[in-house]
Amino acid sequence: MRNTHERWWPVAPEKVGPLLDSLASEDDRLWPVDDWPPMTFDRPLGVGATGGHGSMTYTVVAYTPGRMVTFELTPGLGLRGHHRFVVEPQTRGGHAGTVVRHEASARVHGRMVWMWPLITRWVHDAVVEDALDRCHRELMGAPPERPARWSPWVRRLRVKRGLPAERSAPREA
Template sequence: MVRNVHTRRFPHPVPPELLAGLGTPDDRLWPVADWPPTRLDGPPVPGTTAGHGPVRYVLEEVEPDRLRFRFTAPKGLHGYHEFTADDGTLTHVLAGTLHGWARLSWPLVFRPLHDALLEQLLDRAELAVTGRVARPVRWSPYVRFLRTLATMRAGRLSPADHA
């Protein structure tokens, strides 16, 4: 079982439009400058497919203070991830089970990248809520290494390989 939680507390409530905009052209949370953008394939309603990079999911629950997505890819990851905003706290939870190669790829590759991405997302939320980021996240040397490998790999693939 995997349970990965990222939380940031703010001195002000999280505006509902921050969650509502996730994956849309009005997205103020996702750190698109550094990560593959997350995109909803339709309106933010249950059943809409979405994803970023190799990760795919289906939007299962939509409330003003909560979004829950069920994973459909990569193979071997079964579970969900969700964002909740409660008072002045924004939380992201990834929970599920790992099968096959995911039992190795999650701890070695995906978890460090996921953690770095989520901390950047929380930086963006902090900026939106407070107007500044007190302590911006810094990537670890290992995350920088993984991103270098991914960039090198992406450079060898044709655009059709990314579809």
């Protein structure tokens, strides 16, 4: 399984890096905590920190402040692999800016063989797109022109878990 999401903004990486560095902190400015379980760790973000979000657990195996964090998925989840956030400078159309990319790569086994395509992938995609929308609000001071939308399937899965089918009002940037 490979899954990638990214967004580009016309800002310097130095403006984006602090958002990455705030992951799982009291002042997390990247993770979409208004609508999804928070990302938490047993210590501040850094190599060796263990935790996760919801039922997904993982350990930080690489961290370059302001640029990249890689998480190794905990064995037993049905996914053997990692996911990461990357912040990198990128020029598009002659304009300097920064891309934030979330990459997941894993071998799927056990019950995740059917859970990934039917359930987990849809929720994963919604969470990551919400994180990128949050990043946009933090960087640009307003929501994106076309914010990510939850599919009817994601809304139904949320209700089954006792979560609201509709989004919370976003926090001020």
